[in-house]
Amino acid sequence: MNAEIVGPGLSVVVPVFNEQDVLPLFAARLRPVLDALDVSYEVLTVDDGSRDATPAVLERMRREWPQLRVVRLRRNAGHQNALTAGLHRARGRYVVSIDVDLQDPPEVIADMLALARAENLDVVHGVRTDRSTDSMFKRWSAGLYYRLIRRVVGAAVPHNAGDFRLLSRTAVDALTELPEQLPVYRLLVPWLGLPSGEVSYAREVRAAGRSKYPLGKMIRLALDSITGFSAAPLRVATWLGLAGVALCVLMGGGVLAAYAWGTVVPGWTSMFVALVFLGALQLLGLGLLGEYVARIYTSVQGRPAYVVTFDSAVARRPAEVRL
Incomplete structure (x- = not known):
């Protein structure tokens, strides 16, 4: 043969x-x-x-x-x-x-x-x-x-x-x-x-x-491994978003309580921290979503x-x- x-x-x-x-x-x-x-x-x-x-x-x-x-x-x-x-x-x-x-x-x-x-x-x-x-x-x-x-x-x-x-x-x-x-x-x-x-x-x-396999390729391998076999990162972004909402509610309650007690101190520090925190959560969520969109894009091409x-x-x- x-x-x-x-x-x-x-x-x-x-x-x-x-x-x-x-x-x-x-x-x-x-x-x-x-x-x-x-x-x-x-x-x-x-x-x-x-x-x-x-x-x-x-x-x-x-x-x-x-x-x-x-x-x-x-x-x-x-x-x-x-x-x-x-x-x-x-x-x-x-x-x-x-x-x-x-x-x-x-x-x-x-x-x-x-x-x-x-x-x-x-x-x-x-x-x-x-x-x-x-x-x-x-x-x-x-x-x-x-x-x-x-x-x-x-x-x-x-x-x-x-x-x-x-x-x-x-x-x-x-x-x-x-x-x-x-x-x-x-x-x-x-x-x-x-x-x-x-x-x-x-x-x-x-x-x-x-x-x-330098550090960059090791990170890429880890991302491909996780995004190719699990939707867990998307759920992490969801839970982080929920945690951020809960934290904002608590901060809002604290601000109202301080206003009612007349202890409000003028300043921008707390607002700045809150904005940076929420912005970071949004960017993290978009980044994780982008990894999955990139895989779909590659497959469609x-x-x-x-x-x-x-x-x-x-x-x-x-x-x-x-x-």
Whole structure:
């Protein structure tokens, strides 16, 4: 039968953006792990519009590693969209997603595959039990993110589980059918409710290069996570509005009582504070509402989340636009 149709037993999806320094180190650790498995495989690297020597490094690696497959996006689409491109084009019976920075050890892939086979699981999450290599701020912000998400979205979200996971073909097909424009897979995958397990590991230091998740992107991920899976922020704005109304009623009562007792002191401080407080509540409510309107706007536009301009497995096909 045609291998293009059957596909390998395992696909490893690796989003890549400006990672020329770490790619050779990543390949040196990943290839021995995959070669030792009793399964055919492909390593699907998604070049997310890199502007350094990453494309040249990938081409050189592809000539030396037959199982390496290079998918190139026309422009930078973001980590989650690059991951989407890889999941949609992966052909394996099982699909593992992993970042290239080596903070998630490739050796854990063998444990994930063994657990999925032994217990017939559709999802195996990689859970970080030791984050001592991260900065104190990174550990604090990550802990805050997971506590907030579990409270807002639900306890089904594994604590300290990022985008290092194994998915069965059933899980991948279910994800590709979802009409998500701004996917957050660490929440989407648990939402599917498929049989799942966990493999724990210690998070390592970044092997080379710089982090592609600075504070701004972490905040954006948190906003996408909350607004994409819960209407709780809108309810928060409602409750804040009610609290503001109640406070104004109390302040009005206090002003009337002071007037009746003849203790009114001329001044503008209290009025200024009240106006600033109410203005802040209104702006907060508008901001939260704007996040949801922006998601609706993005969905209505229907613009492609990414554009594939090259795939080494089907290099002769024209560029693909994914809606």
